Each structure stands twice: as structure tokens, then as C-alpha cells.
Amino acid sequence: MATYALIHGAGDSSFHWHLLVPELRGRGHEVVAVDLPCEDESAELGDYAEAAAAAIGSRGPVTVVAQSLGGFTAPLLCDRVPVELIVLIAGMVPLPGELGKDWPANTGYPGPNGTTEIEIFFDDVPAERAKAAIERSRRQADGIGEEPWPLAAWPQVPTRYLLCTRDRMFPAEWMREVVRERLGIEPDEIDSGHCPALSRPRELAGRLEAYRRELGLQ
Template identity: 50%
Template sequence: MATFALIHGGGGTSWPWRPLETCLRGRGHRTVAVDLPLDDPEAGLADYADHVIAEVRKSVGHLDGLVVVAHSWGGFVAPIVCDRAKADLLVLLAGMVPAPGEPPADWWANSGFGDKDIDDPVALFMHDVPADLAAEALRHGRGHAEKALVEPWPLDKWPDVPTRYLLCRDDRWFPPEFVRPMVRERLGIEPDEIGGSHSVMLSRPEELADRLAGYL
């Protein structure tokens, strides 16, 4: 049995993890989906990581068998959690991969991401998600205080934890042709692949649960 700590992306909440939590628990695992303190103007990236660890301890009572799964912007938080909690595994799901000292706000230019319009967030992030779930996910969106966006990423190297990257083949936000070279350059590994959009936890929770459990 593993404990999956699930970290959402920027401007999000733990809500979109619910279908995946049901699937992972049905496979005998524990899950802790965390709401990062995005609206706290005093909270930085290390505070976010401490919050994740505290929520896991509160829910489970220990950090044994910890698997940290980070979606999108959550990639800036998850490695800090792994470094502090000595996690067993880190999985970046369509995640941003930070470099030492890199502020999240600088990642977009540094990684070669470029600019994109977000006129239709459903079409961009959730084009394969059922309409009712997509609408509910949008209702759970939040603002993001500035501190954690502009401060340097605090680790001086990637944590000593087995790391997997799972890209989404139908992702219109982080398309595969962008992700593959970014992951090779920053992590030195080949990303794994799953079908689905940027919000694969809502569109394909059973398949995603199989992939995550398979990493164990």
C-alpha cells in the first residue's frame, strides 16, 4: 500500500483529483489531495511543501511509502516535498520541471514555452473532459499570491528520489513536442506517455490510476 500525495497546478484546488482518488483507493492505496495555500501572500514554495507534508501527516500519521504526484505548476512544489519527506517516488504529470534558483515566473521563457492565449480554457485544458466536470473544475479555480511565483526555486539540485515524467499525448497546453525535449534537458530522462488532455485526472482517471500504480 502506498500513500499518494496529490499536488494540483497553479490556480487550482484538490477538487479535480477526486475521480483519481476513488480509483487509487479502489486499488488499495491511500490518497491525500492537498489544497496549496495559494492565497496566502506570505507563503513561499517551501511553505507550500511544508503544508503538503503536514496534510499527509494529519491524514495518514506518517510518511512511509510516500509517492508524490504533481500536476503542471505543482512541479515546483513536489521536489521540495520529496527532499524534505524522503519520498519513495516522484511523478510529474504534465508538470513543470524547475531548475535550481529559477523563479516559476521565469520558467515560461527559460523553458522555451512561449506565449499562448487562454480565451477558451476548456478547449485548451479540458477538451476531453465531460462538460459538467469541466464546468465544475472552472468553478474551483483560484487566484495565486505573488510570492511563490517570483521567488527562486530553493533547491540546489534535483532531490535524490526516483522520478518519472508522464506527459499527456493530447495536451494542448504542454504539447508532447514541447515536453519531450524539456524533460530530456532538465531531468535527463525520457518521459512516459498517456492519452488525454492536460486534465487527464478528470478525463481518464482509471487509466491514470493504473499507470501510477504500475510505477510501484
Template identity: 50%
Template sequence: MATYILVPGADGSAWYWHLVVPELRERGHTVVTVDLPGEDSAGLDAFADAIVAAVHQAAPLPDARIVLVAQSLGGFSAPLICDRVPVDSIVLVNAMVPLPGETAGEWWDNTGQAAGRSAYAEATGRAAGAEFDILTDFFHDVPPEVAKEAMAAPRTGPPAAVFAQPWPLAAWPRVPTRFLQGRDDRFFPLEFQRDVVRERLGIDVETVPGGHLVALSRPRELAAELLKEA
């Protein structure tokens, strides 16, 4: 059996994983989800503390494989726990991959995300350079009832400090890492991510169906990929 630590993206809400959790638990695995701090002063260290606290509260079995899963902005915070929790593998999902000393605020220009998003929009018949729209960019493939529930929740965002704090690790953790990328992600397009991940991690992305919020649009397919780590 495995223990899955599921780290959310920019909204910091454990709810993001609520459709994936039962897919893993019904197969006997332990699942840890966490609501990340929302205070403006909370930085990456506070995020890491919250993740570690959630793991300790869940009390995973000593002999269980620990699989750390990070969505989007979670790519900046999740790896920070690897010197505090005995992580066996990391699975990144549509994630931001940081460089040592890089802030999450700098990542966008450093990687060319805006140009990648614009090029993909134009290639798929949408307006290049259009302003971000949460329904168009994030929820375009999420079932309407799930999108409605998400939009009805109080709007939260990551603390400003998270985008200002340089990524503190000297290198990516020495932990086996996979990268799952939604082939229909409009925010971090597939070809853009292929280049970033190959350059920064030296690995190839594995494509999965779905857009940026794949845990909401294709939870069973995503869970099937995560179960390969058990």
C-alpha cells in the same frame, strides 16, 4: 501498499484529484491530497509546509512506499518535501520542471513555452498565437459535467509569491522520477515537454491519453500508471 501524495497545479485545489482518488483507494492504498495556500504572500515554502502537514495528518503506514505525484505547477513545490518525507518515487504529470534558482515566472520564457504552444496549435489546425482560453486549452477533453462543476467553483489562482521565489534546491532530488505527459496537452505540448524534460531531468517522457487536466479527463488511465509505483 503505497501512500500517494497528490499535489495539484496552479489552482491549488485538492478537488483536481477527486476522480483519481477512489481508483487508488479501492485498491487499498492511502491517498493524501492537499489544498494549497492561496494568500498572495504564500510562496513555495508555504506550499511545501502544507503538503508535509497533510502527509503527517494522514499518518501513512511506516512500511508503505511513498509516491509523490505532482501536476503542472506542482513540479516546483512537490520536490521540496523530499528532505522532510521519505519519498520513494516521484511521478510528474504534465509538469513544470524547474532549474536551481529559476522562478516559476521565468520558466515560461526560459523553456520557450509560448512558441511550443503556438506551434502545436498551428500543427493541429488551430490559430497559432491565440490568447489562452481556459476551456480551449484546459478543458477541451474533460467531460462536460466535470468541466461544468470545475467552472462553477470559486476561481482561484496561485499566489504571486510562488512565481517570484527562486527554486531553492541545488539539484533535482535523488529520487527515482517518472514523467507522464498527456499526448493531447495543448498548454504544454508533448514535443515541447520531451525537449524540456530530457534537458532538465535526463529522462524520457511517458505518454498517456488526455490533455493538460488528465486527472479530470482520463482518471482511470492515469490511476493505472500511478499504480505501477505501488
């Protein structure tokens, strides 16, 4: 039995994972969907990591799954809880010392392909589900964008990247190169928009399980 720790993206909540959680639990695993202190301007990246570690508690070893901005937090868990695998889903990949606010310019981010939340984040999510996600969204504080990413290097933990081929927030062609340059790996791909946990939860659960099997994890 595995423990999955699910880390949401900017201005989001654990609701993001509400369809993935039962898929993973139905496969016999423990699942912790974390709520980060994203509305707190005083919260630092370390506070995000501590919130996630506290939610995980004594469970482990852990597969950490991080969405979008959650890529800044997920690696910080590796010196707090026993992490055996990191999976980034449309995740931001920081470099040592990089400020979050500089990440778009540093990566050559081309900007989103769309003008509304629905277009950019939820274009392939059923309408009622997208509406529920928007209603549960929270404000994202700017504070962590002013803070250098604190690690000296990406952790020596197996890492997989799941790129969303129809992502209108992080266009696929650009993101492939970011992953290759910053993680030195070839991203895997899923035919979805930015939020496969909401549009393709069963397929996403299968992908996560496949990563664990490839590594020989139970």
C-alpha cells in the same frame, strides 16, 4: 499498501483529484489530496511544501504525484517526508535558482494552443466535469513566481514524467525536450489533454501503479 500524495497545479484545489482518489483507494492505498495555499501572496514555496507535508503527516513512504505547477513543490517534500517516487503529470520542471516567472522564457515555452479555459485545460474533459472544475478553481498568487527555486539539484529519488500528448497548455513536442534536458529522462505518454486526472482517472491510476511495480514498490 502505498501512500499517494497528490499535488495540484496553479489556482487549483484538491478537487482536481476527486476521480483519481477512489481509483487509488479501491486498489488498497492511502491517498492524501493536498490543498496548497495558492491564494496567499505571502506564501512561499516552502509554505507550499509544509502544507503538503502537514497533510501527509506520519504516513509513508510516499509516492508524490504533481500536476503542472505542482512540479515546483513536489521535490521540496523529499527532505520533509519519506518520498519513494515522484511522478510529474504535465509538470513544470524547475532548475536550481530559477524564478517561476522566468520558467516560460527559459524553456522556450511556445504558449498555449487555445483561447478559453475549456480549450486549453479541459478540451477532453466531459462538459459538466469541466464546469465543476472551473467553479472550484482558485486564484493563483504571483508571489511564488518571484522566488528562486531553493534546491541545489533535483532530489535523488526515482522520478517519472507522464506527458499528455493532446495537451493544449503544454504542447507535447516542446515538453518532450524540456523533460529530456532538465530531468535527463524520456517522458512516458498518455493520450489526453492537460488534466488526465479528470479525463482518464482509471487509466491514470493504472499508470501510477505500473510505475510502482516497475520499481518493486509494494
